[in-house]
Amino acid sequence: MADLSNLAGLGSEPSGEIDSSASSANNRSLRLAEKERRKGEADPFGLAVKYLSQVEAGTVVRGNDELERNMVVVETVALSKGLPPEVITVLLDLALSLNAGTANCTRVLKFLIPATVVPQEAIVKGVSWLCVGKMPMNAQVLFVRWVLTVFDLIDCKDNLRSIYGFIFSFVTEENLCPFICHLLYLLTMREHVHPYRVRKLLDIQAKMGRQPFLTQLLALYKVYCPDLVTLSLPSRVRTGFKNHNSTWKVALSAVQRKNKGAVLVDQSLSLDVKEKPSTRKRKLHHLAIPPLSSAFDSNSNKKVFRLQELRSFKELLENIHNIELPAQMGSLLGSALALHYLDCVQDESASLRLNFWLGHSLQEELLLCPVDGSSDNTSEACRFLSTILFSQQFLQEGFSSTESFLYKFLSVWDGCLLRPQILDLLSDIPLMPSFYMHKLLFEPLKQLYFISTVFFKCSVIECLNSMLVKWLTWHSVSALEGGLDISLNSNSAMTMTLSGFMDSVMELVRFVGLLASEGLRLENCHVLLLNQTLAFYETVCDMFLKYSLPLIIMPPAGVFYPALFATDSVSVDRLGYIMYRYRKNLTLAKKQEQQREQTFHISRNTYKEFNRNLQAMVNSMWNSWWSIPGSDIEIDKDLIALSKVAEPWCRFDLIHHPALFSYAIEFHQRIGKYWNWYMEFLFNQGFDGLNNFIRTNTGHSSGLSSQDDRQPTS
Amino acid sequence: MCFRRLARKLPLPVENKETRPRIDLIVFIVNLLSERSLQSVESSLAHLHSDCFLGKVCFLVTDGELRATFNNCKCAHTHFCRCVLRRVTLSVSQTADGVNAAAVRLQNILTVSAGMSPIATTALYLSSLTRCSVTSDLEED
Numbered sequence: 001m002a003d004l005s006n007l008a009g010l011g012s013e014p015s016g017e018i019d020s021s022a023s024s025a026n027n028r029s030l031r032l033a034e035k036e037r038r039k040g041e042a043d044p045f046g047l048a049v050k051y052l053s054q055v056e057a058g059t060v061v062r063g064n065d066e067l068e069r070n071m072v073v074v075e076t077v078a079l080s081k082g083l084p085p086e087v088i089t090v091l092l093d094l095a096l097s098l099n100a101g102t103a104n105c106t107r108v109l110k111f112l113i114p115a116t117v118v119p120q121e122a123i124v125k126g127v128s129w130l131c132v133g134k135m136p137m138n139a140q141v142l143f144v145r146w147v148l149t150v151f152d153l154i155d156c157k158d159n160l161r162s163i164y165g166f167i168f169s170f171v172t173e174e175n176l177c178p179f180i181c182h183l184l185y186l187l188t189m190r191e192h193v194h195p196y197r198v199r200k201l202l203d204i205q206a207k208m209g210r211q212p213f214l215t216q217l218l219a220l221y222k223v224y225c226p227d228l229v230t231l232s233l234p235s236r237v238r239t240g241f242k243n244h245n246s247t248w249k250v251a252l253s254a255v256q257r258k259n260k261g262a263v264l265v266d267q268s269l270s271l272d273v274k275e276k277p278s279t280r281k282r283k284l285h286h287l288a289i290p291p292l293s294s295a296f297d298s299n300s301n302k303k304v305f306r307l308q309e310l311r312s313f314k315e316l317l318e319n320i321h322n323i324e325l326p327a328q329m330g331s332l333l334g335s336a337l338a339l340h341y342l343d344c345v346q347d348e349s350a351s352l353r354l355n356f357w358l359g360h361s362l363q364e365e366l367l368l369c370p371v372d373g374s375s376d377n378t379s380e381a382c383r384f385l386s387t388i389l390f391s392q393q394f395l396q397e398g399f400s401s402t403e404s405f406l407y408k409f410l411s412v413w414d415g416c417l418l419r420p421q422i423l424d425l426l427s428d429i430p431l432m433p434s435f436y437m438h439k440l441l442f443e444p445l446k447q448l449y450f451i452s453t454v455f456f457k458c459s460v461i462e463c464l465n466s467m468l469v470k471w472l473t474w475h476s477v478s479a480l481e482g483g484l485d486i487s488l489n490s491n492s493a494m495t496m497t498l499s500g501f502m503d504s505v506m507e508l509v510r511f512v513g514l515l516a517s518e519g520l521r522l523e524n525c526h527v528l529l530l531n532q533t534l535a536f537y538e539t540v541c542d543m544f545l546k547y548s549l550p551l552i553i554m555p556p557a558g559v560f561y562p563a564l565f566a567t568d569s570v571s572v573d574r575l576g577y578i579m580y581r582y583r584k585n586l587t588l589a590k591k592q593e594q595q596r597e598q599t600f601h602i603s604r605n606t607y608k609e610f611n612r613n614l615q616a617m618v619n620s621m622w623n624s625w626w627s628i629p630g631s632d633i634e635i636d637k638d639l640i641a642l643s644k645v646a647e648p649w650c651r652f653d654l655i656h657h658p659a660l661f662s663y664a665i666e667f668h669q670r671i672g673k674y675w676n677w678y679m680e681f682l683f684n685q686g687f688d689g690l691n692n693f694i695r696t697n698t699g700h701s702s703g704l705s706s707q708d709d710r711q712p713t714s
Numbered sequence: 715m716c717f718r719r720l721a722r723k724l725p726l727p728v729e730n731k732e733t734r735p736r737i738d739l740i741v742f743i744v745n746l747l748s749e750r751s752l753q754s755v756e757s758s759l760a761h762l763h764s765d766c767f768l769g770k771v772c773f774l775v776t777d778g779e780l781r782a783t784f785n786n787c788k789c790a791h792t793h794f795c796r797c798v799l800r801r802v803t804l805s806v807s808q809t810a811d812g813v814n815a816a817a818v819r820l821q822n823i824l825t826v827s828a829g830m831s832p833i834a835t836t837a838l839y840l841s842s843l844t845r846c847s848v849t850s851d852l853e854e855d
Contacts (some may be wrong), residue, residue: 417812446844
């Protein structure tokens with residue numbers, strides 16, 4: 001009221017005195033009208049709730065207009081703004097006690113949308129009504145589904161956990177079983193796993209068959225107490241719990257969106273992805289990451305802290321032992337804080353649940369119900385995958401469910417849909433034995449690669465390059481920790497020996513060599529593709545020196561010669577750098593082999609190949625003689641004469657090389673004929689790679705100090 | 715110059731045989747879910763000379779979810795489906811981008827088949843590069 005009068009005061013200043021008195025009278029009547037209206041507004045809801053809280057057992061329902069009126073009032077408020085906690089308690093009690101009749105029970109449950117929090121006492125009371133056993137089965141199912149839907153909004157779950165046994169007793173009801181299992185899955189902590197409960201579940205499984213919801217709950221029990229659950233469970237349970245929230249999903253998200261403005265969310269720590277309402281008749285989940293629920297009032301005498309309540313890293317550190325995970329594990333994906341927690345604590349149950357959720361979402365959304373046409377669908381999928389990518393890069397390792405999804409997706413991918421995201425996710429795939437690599441990764445990529453555009457080819461090579469770098473980095477880190485037995489990512493049970501690792505790397509490099517050489521052929525040595533390939537070989541050439549992996553693999557002829565005779569100078573320079581690094585690696589390897597008799601051994605073939613390539617390059621560029629008899633590129637003299645090119649032998653040296661010819665002309669125009677000055681000029685243009693190459697292989701220095709900061713010169 | 719001809723089934727009518735230019739590539743557009751589509755393709759294949767299969771034939775599947783449809787494909791042509799899947803070169807997702815991408819890939823295949831690739835590559839060689847040498851049954855537990 002005060003602000004209204006202030007405004008009125010401000011408004012009336014410019015006008016004269018007579019006007020101000022008239023307007024103030026007006027304003028007062030305005031104020032009174034406002035008050036009246038507001039009183040009228042607030043009351044119907046409060047009155048309705050009060051009425052409903054006093055409905056007694058045995059009230060006549062049919063023809064009861066007053067009851068109906070109040071119900072409608074409450075329903076309208078519920079679907080528009082959501083209900084405050086006290087009202088939820090009242091309504092839940094009303095519904096489940098069946099005081100207002102059975103029909104009203106399901107009706108109330110259907111519009112019971114909370115605005116902020118759901119008090120746990122309401123749920124506990126609800127469970128006790130469930131135990132009374134008077135409710136019809138569909139109402140019971142509806143109630144349990146409602147609890148699952150609002151699970152993340154329950155303020156504290158301690159009391160619910162204390163009545164775990166009561167909830168567990170409902171597992172025997174066939175209709176309730178799936179949803180009760182889901183609820184137990186969300187509530188279970190280590191102390192709840194008892195042998196008699198395990199036995200009960202196994203009995204039910206014997207009767208009902210291997211249902212996914214039972215398997216999922218047993219899998220969780222097994223994580224907590226592996227000695228109690230001895231049966232073997234499949235490592236990845238694809239389908240799990242049934243959808244439970246279809247009745248409330250749209251209304252709940254609408255209400256949450258409305259109320260979102262009032263609550264603070266720390267943007268730097270959490271990534272909020274809004275859930276869009278479905279515009280089509282899809283019955284499956286959205287691709288949206290469920291939002292990490294906003295801050296509530298936290299009272300300090302709670303035992304466990306909910307992950308979504310933490311606002312700062314300090315809070316996380318203080319409460320790291322009492323964290324409770326949210327029901328929707330996917331909501332952890334965008335939040336840096338949550339990922340920190342997952343990484344530090346390494347809770348197996350959390351990782352199991354997260355992988356299950358992720359696998360399920362990816363399967364449902366991208367494989368079974370493919371993205372079709374509409375741009376918002378694609379952008380939703382895009383955002384989802386980007387969030388997964390962000391989390392994987394944050395944790396610096398991939399999720400196992402992403403990996404299995406990618407293998408399945410690759411076999412049906414057309415190479416175009418969501419390309420950047422899929423290729424980025426692909427580069428996060430951890431190391432695997434070479435047999436699987438062929439079947440799962442190389443075959444589908446090959447099929448897509450050879451007939452696609454040059455840009456797709458470049459993207460694939462870049463992706464495989466980044467994959468190689470990750471594998472090598474991972475190896476160089478874990479090799480430091482000692483031992484030849486290297487286990488893969490922290491959650492994987494597979495271990496791999498050094499030789500197995502080297503096999504896989506070799507297969508990858510060979511595969512890229514094949515892709516590159518054939519691709520260059522098909523694309524007529526396209527400059528982008530050539531550069532991507534050379535970038536890959538820049539990684540490969542330094543495997544020994546940079547990543548301590550005793551493996552040296554030369555580029556195939558299909559890559560080497562296009563680079564040597566390339567028409568752009570960057571490729572030639574890069575090739576020079578690569579050959580220079582190969583020489584350094586080989587020299588060091590040979591020295592180590594002679595000195596310390598290491599277990600690794602570089603084969604003679606590798607040295608031969610390198611020497612051959614080196615000869616070809618030095619002869620072409622320095623000795624002006626590229627078609628040596630017996631080399632790979634020997635061409636008959638008569639054939640060359642047919643081309644009618646003058647002085648064909650020096651056509652690929654430092655002056656006449658097509659890539660460098662323009663520089664030679666420029667030099668000649670500027671200065672004249674001096675060879676040393678030309679060399680200096682050329683290398684001043686930034687050709688460090690070539691400079692190093694010429695310097696180490698011909699001993700000729702251009703007088704320029706080269707940029708060699710990697711290793712001290714041998 | 716590139717001529718494109720559409721036909722519902724093979725063999726092509728005898729009347730135009732003389733004026734017809736050399737055929738470089740035959741693309742079968744298949745809908746794995748349609749019984750008629752599969753039947754028509756199967757019967758047309760019988761009319762092709764076996765030499766054609768060395769790189770001049772490719773299958774374009776218009777249902778993006780290959781494996782999913784294959785799993786649902788309970789038709790009598792299951793054996794045929796398996797063969798088709800092994801030779802499939804293209805699957806098209808229904809987006810505009812997907813159709814464009816598939817068209818570009820088809821054009822690349824055609825360039826090689828017609829002998830117009832920049833560095834001489836035969837269609838046979840290309841088909842050996844893209845051949846799927848592993849069965850696509852990746853069913854897990």
